[in-house]
Amino acid sequence: MAPLEPEEYIEQAYLFRALAERLPENHTVQDLLGQVKQELLSTTRLPLAIDFLLAEIKHAGTMASAMARLPHYFTPFQTYVIREAEAETGRFDMRIAVDILQHEAEYRSKSPRPQGLFMYQLECLCRNRLKYDPGLTAMAQDPVFDERWQSWISIVRAQMGLVDFGELIYVRSEYYWQARAKFDETPPADKPVLFDVKEGKIAWANRRKDPVYLFLAFQRHLGYPAVPRPKKIDQAPNLLPQLQAKIDRLETRLKLLEEDTKGGIDISKFYGPQPGG
Known part of the structure; x- marks a missing residue:
């Protein structure tokens, strides 16, 4: 596809x-x-x-x-x-x-950049408490992601919840390998770089934190799309009929109290139709 x-x-x-x-x-x-x-x-x-x-x-x-x-x-x-x-x-x-x-x-x-699409889709899973295993499997099949991304998403699927998510991004970033360059280390062929320097810095700064902070930082600094939040339902249309019903009940009680103070309540008006009447 x-x-x-x-x-x-x-x-x-x-x-x-x-x-x-x-x-x-x-x-x-x-x-x-x-x-x-x-x-x-x-x-x-x-x-x-x-x-x-x-x-x-x-x-x-x-x-x-x-x-x-x-x-x-x-x-x-x-x-x-x-x-x-x-x-x-x-x-x-x-x-x-x-x-x-x-x-x-x-x-x-x-x-779209694959980095932005990956972060958006993963945040959708997190915020809406969708299942990670089928969700990440579906993400890996997206045509935006090449074989390198598909392999890494499979690793994320296996290590989600076990390894800090910020660390998973950081070690696959250009920022990480810049730091390792002084030791003459280069990215191995089976672990290619997928994120740039800015993304690596943001991931490093958000290690051991709630992943939500990482998502928000990517949106602020890199313009990644924000996941829509559930909209609050306006309760006003439902509250007005309920309020009117309560007012009607209070008026009925007041009328009964007034009749009671004037000599008693005529309960005959509450009778239903009598047979043959």
Whole structure:
């Protein structure tokens, strides 16, 4: 699989953004895909991909299964994110999933660096508590990553949680080998340099810290894409009806108290219709 043309990723970003904006309106994904398809450029392959998605949703009820059957268009990581959102036992919301894919597609449309894409995808796994093993396996199959990256991602998958993540990046950086140059050491063929000097410095400064600080530092200093956070739900529309119901109950109680002070409560008005009455 080769990376797609930038216009394909631009249209993908529009698709995922439209889904993220319209899903809160309680439309089904199937209906939204049909709507957005009319808004996309017909010169791209995305409308054809949506036709296939719609057919698979009608048949199997899921979108991830269709994406998995289009590996030449959707990456394994995109498929994995949607599969997790569709899982019945998970807490990963579809609105967050399409928001993540929107930002990823926008980054892909701008000649992404493999370092930036790797950090973005890994942060998505961390922040949303997705499974590392299948997530990193899907990442390694991305066409952006060559054999060197695929080999290193496999190492990260095996050592995640056992070795400090900052160390894993630092020892594969140009900054590390600059320090080893005074000992006439060079990178071995099986451990090529994957990160530059700036990335190595940031990784060194964030060793033995929460990986979230490392992600934020890369975003501040190198402009890596930020992972979208879950949006707070506005509770005001739900609070107003609840408040009105409480006020109605208080008014009813006050009326009962007033009747009680005037000589008793006439409970006959609470009787239901009597038989034959």
